[in-house]
Amino acid sequence: MGINKTVSVLGLGRMGSALASALVDAGYDVTVWNRSDKPAPPNTKRAATPEEAFKSDVVVTCLSTYDVQEPLLTNEIKTLVNLTSGTPEEARATAEWAKANGVEYVDGVIMAVPQQIGTKQARILYSGQQEHHVLQAFGEPVHVGDDPGMAALYDLALLGIMWSAFGGYLQAVALLGTAGVTPQQFTPAAVDFLNEMGTLLPEMGEETQHKNYETDVSALDINVAGLRMLAEASRQQGIDTTVPQALHDLFQRAQANGHGAHSIASVIEVIR
Ligand SMILES: NC(=O)c1ccc[n+]([C@@H]2O[C@H](COP(=O)([O-])OP(=O)(O)OC[C@H]3O[C@@H](n4cnc5c(N)ncnc54)[C@H](OP(=O)(O)O)[C@@H]3O)[C@@H](O)[C@H]2O)c1
Structure with missing residues (x-):
């Protein structure tokens, strides 16, 4: 060959x-x-x-x-x-x-x-x-x-997932670092969590395809509130807020469009 x-x-x-x-x-x-x-x-x-x-x-x-x-x-x-x-x-x-x-x-x-x-x-x-x-x-x-x-x-789509996840990870390392937690202490929990979250993607994909955002898992409303808390905690700890604030603003637009009770997958309606 x-x-x-x-x-x-x-x-x-x-x-x-x-x-x-x-x-x-x-x-x-x-x-x-x-x-x-x-x-x-x-x-x-x-x-x-x-x-x-x-x-x-x-x-x-x-x-x-x-x-x-x-x-x-x-x-x-x-x-x-x-x-x-x-x-x-x-x-x-x-x-x-x-x-x-x-x-x-x-x-x-x-x-x-x-x-x-x-x-x-x-x-x-x-x-x-x-x-x-x-x-x-x-x-x-x-x-x-x-x-x-x-x-x-495909390349840019997959790397987009990587960049978002890595941005979130670095935010987490910086946030926990303000309390003296080292990356070595924290990273195993991050890896486990990321693996677990990956298992949710097939269902999220289905929801986007069928535009069926009914959920008994978690509503967009509490995720917008969570992102507001992450941005606020980051600000209070004196670190950058770009990553959580950008996601908060995006999710909030979907909430304002009437998706507050829907699943996170409904955010695609704003992105599309
Ligand atoms: N590294 C990765 O993990 C990775 C993974 C997947 C895909 N890729 C892709 O692979 C490609 C190369 O990445 P890399 O990591 O090898 O980058 P890199 O280490 O920065 O190397 C860049 C290459 O481009 C050349 N180059 C830059 N400007 C040039 C110019 N004006 N004229 C001629 N040659 C020029 C450099 O030549 P000089 O040595 O003379 O500067 C060098 O050979 C990129 O498209 C990247 O997205 C990389």
């Missing part, structure tokens, strides 16, 4: 370096290019220019954003496996560019940290009509749709 195939990786950041190493481990002949003079991973060749890297059968890009990637791409590329994060529109525009320039195109996103690359824990979501065997060197490829923008949409 893939042996004797030449692959270039553009970008030797944290993720690009991990991708290049995983390709070496999978038996590919790997060339790397990076803007600045970062050390190349063991057993890779360094290209002096992107054009030199484009001689490979496959080019994998993993740069910080599309803004910096776009000016580097040319129609000398044979197959482009684009793993740079972006918006769905950016992914679709790159797919269009590839089609117009005779470049085979695979759009993917990496739902993992660099340390997981090359293991089955690393989910690589990809979309569009094409799949490519190099993705298997990085982890577990999962096709999420024929629209080339779909992988980017």
